[in-house]
Amino acid sequence: MDEKFDVAIVGAGPAGISAACVLADRGVKTIVLERGEYPGAKNMFGGVLYGHALEQIIPDYVQRNCPIERNIVETRLSYLSRDAGLSFTYRDRVFFEQRRNNAFTVGRAKFDRWFADQAASKGALIVCATVVTDLLKDEGGRVVGVTTDRSGGDLYAKVVLLADGVNSPLALKTGFRSEVKPENVALAVKEVIALPEEVIDERFGVSPGHGVTNEIMGDVTLGMNGIAFLYTNRNSISIGIGANLADFARQKTRPYEIIESLKTHPMIAPLIKGGKSKEYMAHWLPEGGYDTVPGLCGDGFLIAGDSAMLFNALHREGSNLAMTSGRFAAETILEAMETRDFSSWGLQGYARRLNESFVLRDLKKYRKFPSFLETHKELFSSLPVAASMAVREMLTVDGVPKKARQRAIWKAISAKVPPLRLLRLVWDAWRSVR
């Protein structure tokens, strides 16, 4: 490819495509390189996208037939032990109408393709089935383009945006980001289970087009720092479970075994009963938080989305951070086009934008949360068991006076989790998120 571009974007995910849309809209000559056969072919996430972030890029995304599966009207949080569990549910009519597109589920194979089509219709060039294998640098170390696995695949650009996701051997190779440490990512596996639309409506008690998300914690991760989820799509359910990769290695637990055991839990099994598994996938979540975010730009390049470890684990927000960082990267590049300064100095506006926005402000607020989870493993072992036991005993009607019962419960709990430790846990939890 002898053609020279203004901007080369690596990766056709939410971050890369958001940037491509903004840039192409302003007439900037933009190319997006995607290693999959089509945008979305390699991409996977839990399943929830946020309307607000998408609206900033494509204001009329609903009219443009964005492939929305279901608008989320109900959020469930569950705390499960092996054979029981507590659940907290919030449903709000506001999410039926006024804020109906606040959060919705999508399948990435469809959504990313649709999103890339929007960028293409604005004039961006999307090239699939192409792996970027290295970055081209000049003598001064400035990034001036990319090398691909196509023959004659060197491609020059004024600036390169790395939006190639959490698993980026490229970022490692170029020294922009150090190799991922197992403790800084969660390995998640997910299955898509097909069920008729009406069956899902009925099981979750929702109207057509409305959906439910269920975040699940407890000892379903067998003591590992992790989380599971179950999201409704139009005619399928996404179920997944993930845990810290270092925990997986330490514990020698097989990812496909814990998802299988989750599927048999008494609170989960009825929801997916009769469904047929359609797909099985695995992906990392960049859970390290603020302290693992790398340098965000350098001479001739910027990093966005999962590649920059922009992920809010507590609020399961990632795609919106990716889209927003992609948009900020594009806005910064537009400024740099004016001044013709693509040096790290000229691209500083990107770091400033991220720092001033919810993206890094939220990550900063929760910077201690990842280590809180990592150092309080009872959250995933003894505590859910104790919680279930307490409720089970209180609900059992067998003539034992309540006071004696409470005493017995408290005794059993404090044998498992000492009261001081429990107090400490609440205090640490509050400190890690305040």
Place this chain on the structure above:
Amino acid sequence: MSVKVEDKLFLDRFNVDEESHLRLLEPDVCFEWCDDQPCLYICPANVYKLEKDRISVNYEGCLECGSCRVGCPHFNIEWRFPRGGYGIRHKFG
């Protein structure tokens, strides 16, 4: 519970390249230096299997997560993306 990962991988669509994108750099290291052999457990596709005198690499079912690369305590796995267009192709994602 015995779960066959093959049943799960059977659901997926792969465009398999003739050449592996995964390689054990020094196969001896896995036996002589690696007590835990975490690759045998953490891989969600069970790509790495223990054979009599070696670890086999069944790259065809790789889900491309990268866990083996960073999970190998000896950094003994050479890991690259499959060639453009090859590897897993998500249907739903």
